[in-house]
Amino acid sequence: xxxxxxxxxxxxxxxxxxxxxxxxxxxxxINDLDMTLKEAEKIAINILSPANKEGDREGCHLENxxxxxPKSFHRCWRALAENGWISLAxxxxxxxxxxxxxxxxxxxxxxxxxNMAFSLYPGLSVGACQLIELNGRDEDRxxxxxxxxxxxxxxxxxxxxxxxxxxxxAIKTKAIPDGTEYKIKGTKCFISGGDHDLTDNIIHLVLAxxxxxxxxxxxxxxxxxxxIWVEKNGNLGKPNDVKSVSxxxxxxxxxxxxxxxxxxEDDQCRGILLGEKHSGIAKMFHLMNRARMSTxxxxxxxxxxxxxxxxxxxxxxxxxxxITNPKGGSVPIIExxxxxxxxxxxxxxxxxxxxxxxxxxxxLDMSKYAEDPKERKKCGEIAEFMIPLCKAHCSDTAYxxxxxxxxxxxxxxxxxxxxxxxxxxxxxxxxxxxxxxxIQSLDVVGRKLRPEGNHFNSWMEEIEKFILENTGDxxxxxxxxxxxxxxxxxxxxxxxxxxxxxxxxxxxNVTLFSTRLLDSCAExxxxxxxLSESMLARKLMxxxxxxxxxxxxxxxxxxxxxxxxxxILVNIWGRxxxxxxxxxxxxxxxxxxx
Numbered sequence: 001x002x003x004x005x006x007x008x009x010x011x012x013x014x015x016x017x018x019x020x021x022x023x024x025x026x027x028x029x030i031n032d033l034d035m036t037l038k039e040a041e042k043i044a045i046n047i048l049s050p051a052n053k054e055g056d057r058e059g060c061h062l063e064n065x066x067x068x069x070p071k072s073f074h075r076c077w078r079a080l081a082e083n084g085w086i087s088l089a090x091x092x093x094x095x096x097x098x099x100x101x102x103x104x105x106x107x108x109x110x111x112x113x114x115n116m117a118f119s120l121y122p123g124l125s126v127g128a129c130q131l132i133e134l135n136g137r138d139e140d141r142x143x144x145x146x147x148x149x150x151x152x153x154x155x156x157x158x159x160x161x162x163x164x165x166x167x168x169x170a171i172k173t174k175a176i177p178d179g180t181e182y183k184i185k186g187t188k189c190f191i192s193g194g195d196h197d198l199t200d201n202i203i204h205l206v207l208a209x210x211x212x213x214x215x216x217x218x219x220x221x222x223x224x225x226x227x228i229w230v231e232k233n234g235n236l237g238k239p240n241d242v243k244s245v246s247x248x249x250x251x252x253x254x255x256x257x258x259x260x261x262x263x264x265e266d267d268q269c270r271g272i273l274l275g276e277k278h279s280g281i282a283k284m285f286h287l288m289n290r291a292r293m294s295t296x297x298x299x300x301x302x303x304x305x306x307x308x309x310x311x312x313x314x315x316x317x318x319x320x321x322x323i324t325n326p327k328g329g330s331v332p333i334i335e336x337x338x339x340x341x342x343x344x345x346x347x348x349x350x351x352x353x354x355x356x357x358x359x360x361x362x363x364l365d366m367s368k369y370a371e372d373p374k375e376r377k378k379c380g381e382i383a384e385f386m387i388p389l390c391k392a393h394c395s396d397t398a399y400x401x402x403x404x405x406x407x408x409x410x411x412x413x414x415x416x417x418x419x420x421x422x423x424x425x426x427x428x429x430x431x432x433x434x435x436x437x438x439i440q441s442l443d444v445v446g447r448k449l450r451p452e453g454n455h456f457n458s459w460m461e462e463i464e465k466f467i468l469e470n471t472g473d474x475x476x477x478x479x480x481x482x483x484x485x486x487x488x489x490x491x492x493x494x495x496x497x498x499x500x501x502x503x504x505x506x507x508x509n510v511t512l513f514s515t516r517l518l519d520s521c522a523e524x525x526x527x528x529x530x531l532s533e534s535m536l537a538r539k540l541m542x543x544x545x546x547x548x549x550x551x552x553x554x555x556x557x558x559x560x561x562x563x564x565x566x567x568i569l570v571n572i573w574g575r576x577x578x579x580x581x582x583x584x585x586x587x588x589x590x591x592x593x594x
Contacts, residue, residue, distance in 0.1 A: 001041055001044060001045055001110065001113060001114075001308070002308060003037065003041060003110070004553055005351055005354060005553075006037070006106055006109065006110075006354065007034070007037070008533075008553070008557070009354055009355050009358050009533075010033075010102070010103075010106060010358065011030060011033075011034070012536065012540065013355070013532070013533050013536055014102075014358060014359065014362050016030060016033065016100070016102070016103075016362075017030065018366070018370075019100055019102070019362070019365055019366065019369060021371065022369040022370065022371060023371075024098075024369050025099075025100055025369070028099070028100075033099070033100070033103050036088075036099065036103060036107065037103075037106060037107065037110070040085070040106075040107040040110050040111065041110055043079055043080070043085065043111070044110040044111055044113065044114035044115075045114065047075065047076055047079045048076050048079075048111055048114035048115040048118060048119075049114040049115060050072070051070065051072035051073060051075070051076050051115055051118060051255075052114060052115040052116075052117070052118075052255075052419070052422070053416075053419065053422070054070055054071075054072045055069075055070040055072060055073060055115065055117050055118060055254065055255025056117070056254050056255060056422050058070040058071070058072075058254075058255070059254040059255065060196070060247050060254070060255065060256070060257040060258075061247065062244055062246060062247045065243060065244055066195065066197065066244065067194075067195035067196050067197065067244055067247055067257045067259060068196075068197055069196045069197060069198060069255065069257060070255045073118050073121075073198065073255060074197075074198065076115065076118050077118075077121065077122075077151065077198045077199075080122055080151060081150060081151025081152070082151075084097050085107070085122075086122040086125065086126060086149065086150070086151045087126060087129075087149035087150070087151075088103065088104040088107060089101040089103070089104035090126060090129070090130070090133075090149050091133060091145075091149075094129075094133065094141065094145035094146045094149050095145075095146045095149045095150050096149050100365055100369075101361065101364070101365050102358065102361045102362055102365050105293075105297055105357070105358070105361050106358070108123070108294075108297055108301070109297060109300060109301045109304070109354075110301075111301075112297060112298050112300075112301025112302065112305075113301045113302070113304050113305040113308075114305075115255075116253060116298060116301065116302055116423075116426045116427075117253040117254065117255030117256040117426065118255055118256075119298075119301075120192055120193060120253065120256045121154060121193050121196070121198060121256070122151065123294055124154070124155060124156055124157065124192055124193045125148055125151070125153070125154045125155040125193075126148075126149065126155075127155070127157065127287050127290050127291060127294075128148065128155030128156060128157060128203060128204075128205050128287070129144065129145055129148035129149055129155055129203075130286075130287070130290070131205060131222070131274065131283055131284075131286065131287055132144050132145060132148075132203075132205075132224060132274065133145050134283075134286070135222075135274050135275040135283055136224070136274055136275070139232070140224065140272065140274070142234075143230050143232075143234060144203055144224065144230070147201070147234075148203060151199065152199060152200060152201075153199050153200060153201040153202065153203055154193060154196070154198060154199040154201075154202045154203070155193075155202065155203045155204070155205065156191055156192065156193050156194055156202060156203075156204050156205065157191075157192075157205050157284070157287055157291070158188040158191050158194070158204050158205060158206040158207065158225075158261065159171075159188070159207050159284065160188060160189055160190045160191070161173065161186065161187060161188055161189060162187060162189050166435070166436060166439060168207065168217055168220065168281065169215070169216040169217045169220075171186075171207055171208070171209060171220060172186060172209070173185065173186025173187070173188065173206065173207065173208040173209065173263065174186055174208060174209060174210075174211060175208040175209065175210045175211070175221060175223060175271060175273075176210075176211055177210070177211070178270070181270045181271065181272060182208075182210070182223060182270070182271045182272075182273060183264060183267065183268075183269060183270060183271075184206060184208055184223060184225055184263045184264050184269045184270070184271040185263060185264035185267070185269065186208060186262075186263050186264070187245070187260065187261070187262050187263070188206065188260070188261045188263070189260045189261075190248065190258055190260075190433075191204075191258065191259050191260070191261055192256055192257070192258055192433075193256065193257060193259075194244065194257060194258070194259030194260075194261050195227070195244040195257060195259045195261070196257045200228070200236065201226055201227055201228045201230070201236060202226070202227040203224060203225075203226050203227075204224075204225040204226070204227065204242065204261070204263075205222060205223070205224060205225075205274065205284075205287075206222070206223045206225045206263065206271060207220050207221075207222060207223075207280050207281075207284060208220070208221060208223055208271070208280075209221070210277060210278075213277070213278060214278070217281045218278060218281075219278055220278065220280035220281050221273060221274075221276075221277050221278055221279065221280045222273075222274045222275065222279070222280035222283050222284065223271035223272060223273055223274060224271060224272040224274050225240065225242065225263065225269065225270070225271040225272075226240055226242075227239070227240060227242045228240060229270060240268070240269055240270060241263070241264055241265060241266050241267070241268035241269035241270075242261060242262075242263055242269060243261065243262045243265055244259050244260070244261060245259075245260040245261065245262055246259070246260045247259055248260075250429075251425050251428060251429075252422070252424075252425030252426035252427070252428060252429060253425075253426050253429060288434060288435065289387055291433075291434040292387055292388070292390070292391035292434050292435065292440070293357070293360070293361065293364075293387060293390060293391070294434075295391050295394070295395055295430050295433065295434050296353070296356075296357050296360075296390035296391050296394040296395065296430075297357060298395075298427075298430055299353065299394040299395045299397070299398035299427060299430045300350070300353045300354055300357055300394055300398070302398055302402065302423045302426055302427045303346070303349065303350045303353060303394075303397070303398045303401040303402065303423075303427070304350050304354070305419070305423055306346070306401055306402045306405035306420050306423040306424075307343075307346040307347060307350050307401060307405065309405060309409075309418060309419060309420050309423075310342075310343065310346065310404070310405040310408040310409060310420065311334075311343060313408060313409050313412075313418070314332065314333050314334035314339055314343060314408055315332055315334050316332065317332060317333045317409075318330045318331065318332055318333075319331075319333050320333075320336070322335060322336070323336075323337070333408075339408060342404045342407060342408055343408065344559075344560070344563050345404060345563075345567070345568070346401050346404050346405065347556075347560055348530070348560050348563050348564040348567075348568060349397050349400065349401050349564075349568070350401060351530065351557075351560055352397075352526035352527075352529070352530055352564055352568075353393075353394045353397060353398075353526075355526070355529040355530065355533060356386070356389070356390060356393070356394070356522065356525055356526050356529060357390050357394065359386070359529055360383055360386040360387060360389075360390050363379040363380070363382050363383035363386065364379075364380075364383045366379040367379040367380035367383055378458055381453070381454050381455050381458040381459075382455070382458050382459045382462065384448065384453075384455050385444075385448045385455035385456055385458070385459040386459065386525065388440035388441070388443045388444050388448070388518065389440075389444075389518060389521055389522040389525060390522075391430075391434065391435070391437070391440050392431070392437035392440035392441065392515070392518055392519075392522070393518065393519055393522035393523075394430070395427070395430030395431040395437060396431055396437060396519070398427040398430060399424070399427055399428060399430075399431070402420065402423045402424040402427050403424060405420040405423065405424075406420050406421060406424055437515060437518075438511075438514070438515055440518060441511075441514035441515040441517065441518040442511070442514060444514065444517065444518050444521070445497055445501055445510060445511075445514045445517065446501065449494055449497060449498055450498075456494060459521075459525075460487065460490075460491065463483070463487060463524065463525070463528045464487060466483075466528055466531075466532060467480055467483050467484050467487065467528075470531075470535070471484070473535070475538065476531060476534070476535065476562075479527075479531055479561065479562060479565045479566070480531070482527075482565050482566070482569060482570070483524070483527055483528060483531065483565065483569070486520075486523075486524050486527065486569055486572045486573075487524060489520070489572055489573070489576040490517075490520055490521060490524055490572065490576075492576070493513075493517055493520070493576060493579050494517070496579070497510055497513075497514075497517060508587060509582065509584050509587065512583075512584065512586060512587065513575075513578070513579050513582075516575045516578070516579070517575075517579070519571070519575070520571075520572045520575050520576070523568060523569050523571060523572060524569065524572065526564065526568075526569075527561075527564060527565045527568075527569040530557075530560060530561035530564050530565070531561045531565065533557055533561060534557050534558040534560075534561035534562070537553075537554035537555075537557040537558055538554070538558060540554055541554035541555060
């Protein structure tokens, strides 16, 4: 498991020492954080990775109304729970480790590389517990937080219903006042971690509508609904009428239990209102932002694993002579031009996803912990713009990376002898859940482009400042010029999008292009960050010996940035032309024509 690029981004490019200056993390040293990564790598390799294929083969099963997860996952859960890995960045008052969130996400990348399906369980639990910590009463925090952060109990997020997927306003689950509590009645589907046998209890956060509440999303409230009722003294009481109906048979992440749940089938399901009435959506969006960043991280982790597998195979697989020497002997396939093209594309995409994600996470951390209020505000504006880019672009790109990994392995990639086919299946969910990638593009064009929010302007200002400061750099002048041209094309598209999206008669036309605009923004962002990295790499490699491993790594960073800008960033030109043509054939054609 190669972690060199991860460490480069964290400790050299993003300079975590800036974050360490905040009062919250002032007691930590960079060496402490690096040691955390080293220990996480051991767990990923020795415990989580061996359970990955077994989890895919065994899957999850409903037995006597309870869900059983792969047997090997129990050892994985114990390893994380017993050593504090589940709540690395959480509040020490409730048993968390209090590390910077960006370090927690770096650890999670390693865990996801090793075992995506298993890694979903602790991630969901922490996200649910954060909402209770932020919005609950003191007694709620006392009852639930320590048990959830420790891994004794797990947690879920219950939004989707059979007739309410992306349209949460259609939710029908009811909450009926019953003294100081509520009776919950309804069905939720596609609930990740909805039931399992890893923990003593599962704490569901359920979106429901209190009787008499307004229609649509404004009438939704959020409830804490334990699988086993928790008494006021903290002891577990009776089962809370939460029943598993079925476990989905899925394309991928088979070790992750995706469950349909019935709440209140016997009218005995109790829930605790979390925060104010009718504020459920606002609270859920806090969790959704975390979930969307988690999706980007999952996509990155699987892509990194697929690339490493393809690279290792390409170095060892001997096949065919070079096209320039047809009478020569067979060579490792990494020497063939098309294989090198695929590997270079994968490397550029993986490293691009990593720096995009970690930059966004660093901005989120700085928006909370930077000492200067103006810096906190600026970081928050840029991070908010980058979240949908991370979620959508990384999840779409992951599928391309895993596709190419299968292709590099050829026929073997299509078999279960290697893990790349599983990575391909596991990653596809990323573009669907936590708000489809089209919904992410609507977030961009409908909210994040507006001048009053300053999200797009702050984001673009940083990129244009970099371009201005580095114009004329002899080593990278061509790449800087391409960045400048790409930025101008995107600004033109954004100006036109704002005009057309504001008019009802052309709004649907804009949505034909919104996902493409999002991808263009993401590629510009990645191109800028990779070029920034390469300039740092140039500086760091100067004093190193020509044959040193570090110098080879830094030289690779420069080549990767140039490749990305010359081969991937230029996709923006094609999208820009399509945007100018503004073809609306898809809207005009009759349904019968499809």
